[in-house]
Amino acid sequence: MAHTDPRFHVPAPHVRPGDTPDFSHIEIPPAGTARRPDVSIAGSETLDLALGLVRVLDHNHQAVGEWDPKLEPEIMREGLRHMVLTRVYDERMQKLQRQGKMSFYMKSMGEEAVAVAAAMALEKTDMVFPSYRQQGILFARGRDIVDMMCHCISNSRDNLKGRQLPVHYTWAEGDFFSISGNLTTQFPQAVGYAMACQFKGESRITASWIGDGSSAEGDFHGALVLASTYRAPVILNIVNNQWAISTFQGMAAGASETFALKGIGYGLASLRIDGNDFLAVYAATKWAAERARAGHGATVIESYTYRADAHSTSDDPSGYRPKGEADAWPLGDPVERLKNHLIGLGEWDEERHAALEKELDQLVIASYKEAETFGTLHDGPLSPVQTMFEDVYAEPDWRLRRQRRDLGV
């Protein structure tokens, strides 16, 4: 029955389960070769950066080129710590999910630098509009781990009163906007928020993150149109981790060479960067933040990375991509790369790293123990059931009052 030649073009990845992982079609320019223009450059002048790849750490783990942010070792060690914590936390939470402690979980493995380095390059009060794979921001901003876990297990201390799926954090005190389960909806909201920052005379900017797959949504276009038209101080990040659940990035990219290139069509400064390079993410975010704060408008940043694990606990990637792809990923692992850079500088060593991992794992385990004292989804206590009727409106109207009474709570 099947036509061997499809009658219209349907893009497909180079390899599928059973094949050997192969990224030979991906061109990786050497680190340090991209230029770093002044932040006042016109968006239209950044075409080379949208098509290139800003990289700082080279294959010897040395920081090279104009984009090297020349960070103090202390800062890099902090970044390393946040990334390791993100990974350890993700790992533990996934295990707990498998044990039935929570309904769902999503890891960010392989992409820790995208969130952590960006968060560190931003001011702590810059409002972030993340998607569900930037939990690293929370660690970088110092959110209490027990609080994070209480949200994930929807217990009585969940700051969201059990209303959201795990991982869909909100943390107003940390200027971390609510994560929507609906893809890309927050991209244009971030632009509106940024405009309001300007309106109020704040120096704050905003940043938002979506995935490669999500860039296909209409709201992507809306966000870029708004950002371009009103010259808003916002950083619009596209995290190209190669996959959108089972769908490879080519389904959203189509014939275009990079996702960053889209930004050029709106006259926005657009950068494609090595998302597994902590220093590149840091430097690019700093550049974009400076540009935004100086009134030169928005920057589109495509972070080129790889989703090293399943989409979520509901997903099994062995059904659609070869095993071992993560190891074959030509841009390596963000934790390893920053670690090796620090080691090369004489500012870190394997023992300290092992100790760090152990310390953080213990922290996570201890935090979970504490979190459980506030209840679990399965055994409670949860947020009191009548809270289900609260916060629909500032005050419940007669309908909600009746309904609460009907439920007898």
Next chain:
Amino acid sequence: MAHTDPRFHVPAPHVRPGDTPDFSHIEIPPAGTARRPDVSIAGSETLDLALGLVRVLDHNHQAVGEWDPKLEPEIMREGLRHMVLTRVYDERMQKLQRQGKMSFYMKSMGEEAVAVAAAMALEKTDMVFPSYRQQGILFARGRDIVDMMCHCISNSRDNLKGRQLPVHYTWAEGDFFSISGNLTTQFPQAVGYAMACQFKGESRITASWIGDGSSAEGDFHGALVLASTYRAPVILNIVNNQWAISTFQGMAAGASETFALKGIGYGLASLRIDGNDFLAVYAATKWAAERARAGHGATVIESYTYRADAHSTSDDPSGYRPKGEADAWPLGDPVERLKNHLIGLGEWDEERHAALEKELDQLVIASYKEAETFGTLHDGPLSPVQTMFEDVYAEPDWRLRRQRRDLGV
């Protein structure tokens, strides 16, 4: 109260009512300078064409450069005729609207070449998905004028049974898709239709038209994503006539230099063309059609033109732009330019032109007389009232049967 310096950037046109029309900020490259690459060129290689302006007719009304389609005079005279007919028809219909003969009307004055030349460059069976300002396609494809008028005055012979606003034509026999009142919705539909052409092994392609303002809609992005991903044989036209009702094109364009540039972000071949140059529109459409039919995918074409009259009969542009802007438009008038080109070739003269205008005006007047014999919106007869309940579904269900009975028809 008013801040003189807005706290965020809001783009504004160079001039407003009371100012002198001024287009000195618009750069017009000389005719004949744009290269005409092979139709198999990669979309990404067309950046210069997306930023440039394909022009064939120079200021002496001579056809110059690689894009000259070298049309037979006969074809150009036909094009001229369709453009004049479009204009004469528009003029007459607008007058009739003012006399209360129809509820609404929209002219395409100044943009006749965009529709007419494209229609002539396409095959007659290529499916077109126009917006409300490409009535020129109907004339080029030879639709009966009386039928068009019967639609506009919603009488008993209206092929749409009085269901659509005037100007929102449908003409299935002419492969002219239904015009939606909702902006940009048909842009992605055209891509789906084109994919189905390929699927069925047809050599037909599709073409769709939206305005500069409409390019801001999410469906614009959806259409380009689909076209890029599935490499569909479609021509996606953006008619940049500088205005979207009262809003100047900069509100949609933002910081981007051209609308055609957007196509580059999707890896699509992208051309910016002189929309008031019949030969440029013809040549570009031919090129894109050939490209599509050869399997090289979609082309985005921005036709640079000017909406010479009001948005519609509900609009008065004196409230938002200087009088006389149309005359100051640096790319002239499409009818005049083709006329002068033909005259320069010795293939036309002022007398024949005056005679043509007169002939067509009489044709339009006579057609309207005939159309009125089938009724008018005001005095009827209309399509029988029970037809209001038809075509909601293939067969009315009990609800519609009851409702028809309730109305007593």
Next chain:
Amino acid sequence: MSKMNMIQALNSAMDNMMERDANVLAFGEDAGYFGGVFRVTAGLQEKYGLDRCFDAPINEAAIVAMAIGMAANGLKPVAEIQFSDYIFPGFDQIVSELSRLRYRTAGTFTAPVVIRTPSGGGIRGGQTHSMSPEAFFTHIPGIQVVMPSNPYDAKGLLIAAIESPDPVIFFEPKRLYNGPFDGGAGKALEAWGKHPKGEVPEDHYTLPIGKADVVREGSAMTIVTYGTLVHVALAAAEQSGIDAEIIDLRTLIPYDIETIAASVNKTGRCIVAQEAPRTSGFGAELAAQIQEDCFFALEAPIKRVTGWDTPYPHAHEWSYFPGPKRFINAMREVLEA
């Protein structure tokens, strides 16, 4: 007090609020320099500046999203959707985002956005300038839905909407912009100037959201409606001589069940009316709740007077629009049942 039509009353509400609260912003397609295709925001850009009243790109999703982002950062955006037929590209932002931000953040973020949009038919607008899509919005928890029927209410309710801590979809029955309308084809335009509700204070005042208005007292039956049809119902009572009590809901969500139930319990008969297509229109919600709350008082089935389950036609507009005749037929049926 001034004579105002509904456009002027709405403009006056915007003007008052922009004057009072420097965080109130107005934007939308053609809403800035030009002041809106219906002129509701006319003069506001000139008076308050480019960043208080401005044009927006034609992307209704982005308009709603921009408003959400601004509101989350403490501003009070009043976004205009040019015709309510064009609100659907923004529907996802309304259903999935605007309505739920307070809930899903347990109150730490809120988006008290007002979306103004002209709705309803009667202006020969055809299928894409005539919709009455209010029912869709009444099914979204977290959203308030308001529709005034006259200039006085329009101003008081718009100010209340802007001051509300919760998002409001504010429908403006465009057929009423320039005058009350109770008829069908050929009906001449009356002016608001002669109507008592065309007397509008120039200063700030509010009408409570959630409170209906009994615009005609009567004993024979209750007619519950809103927007343009309030005037049609009044005309039908007049023309038929049937002593109907007529309730102008003004707020659809939350609707004023107390006022409705009190009236139906008194009259024992009820009609609900909407201009939108019949099936799953807001009249269905009203009828469902009224029969539940007033069952033992009801002497006849609740009738629905509605538009038909078709798109809004152009030429046959007046066969679609539920005019006085359709009201009177239904009133007779309800009386005779």
Next chain:
Amino acid sequence: MSKMNMIQALNSAMDNMMERDANVLAFGEDAGYFGGVFRVTAGLQEKYGLDRCFDAPINEAAIVAMAIGMAANGLKPVAEIQFSDYIFPGFDQIVSELSRLRYRTAGTFTAPVVIRTPSGGGIRGGQTHSMSPEAFFTHIPGIQVVMPSNPYDAKGLLIAAIESPDPVIFFEPKRLYNGPFDGGAGKALEAWGKHPKGEVPEDHYTLPIGKADVVREGSAMTIVTYGTLVHVALAAAEQSGIDAEIIDLRTLIPYDIETIAASVNKTGRCIVAQEAPRTSGFGAELAAQIQEDCFFALEAPIKRVTGWDTPYPHAHEWSYFPGPKRFINAMREVLEA
């Protein structure tokens, strides 16, 4: 005949139709190579080729628009929206385009598209994987709305939908994919294998769109519902011992008023039930029409058993979901009224 769960039954329907009609296409996010996150299109790409079953970019508006374009050119697209919570970006294409193409072209263009989408709660999906948005679609003239409650119906109705000349929004109650479900927290999964409606012919068959199924005959009252709640209603009748007649609507638009009215005229009492938020849910339409058509047979007000007027909560899912207890309470009230 085979034992099939609902996923297998739907997959079998697709397989039959793709085999029979070379113009039937299946696409959606993750619907191609992987076969859909719920596996409904599993195996179809391998069997029928890349251009018959394929992945789509994540843009629900574009997915619907592509389907419209294809259908207008004679193909039979069956588009999947991954969760019905994510259908709203495509809402404008459905309301303004899909539903009206036949009407506005006076029948010269049609778009007989099927949109399949998993809906409803009970899977701990939180607010964005649990919605029951069917009511929105029942208010759109030109759209048919179908929701099966078991594998046998699912297959017969999906084939009928694909063969229909009109667009269909086909809701798949995802809580029922792997087994019937009549409970709340802690309820173990039953398998379709033991259920009579888990017996599904492998070959092509159809069930008529617009025809309800009386799944339980009874005399004490009528319960009108659809999807997951059919099973809850059955359990409530069982557990309470109340002899309810239970109608599984199967088609919401057009709903089977004849079957409903016959039953209510017989029993004199009625409950309508939906999982969606109460206000303006489809139960409102049912109650409104039933009270109109069966007024003089009704001995008690029609009660609505529904989800609450809140977003679908995550942790309190089972306090939101209308389980047997809420049904039984309402049934007692209706009996005692």
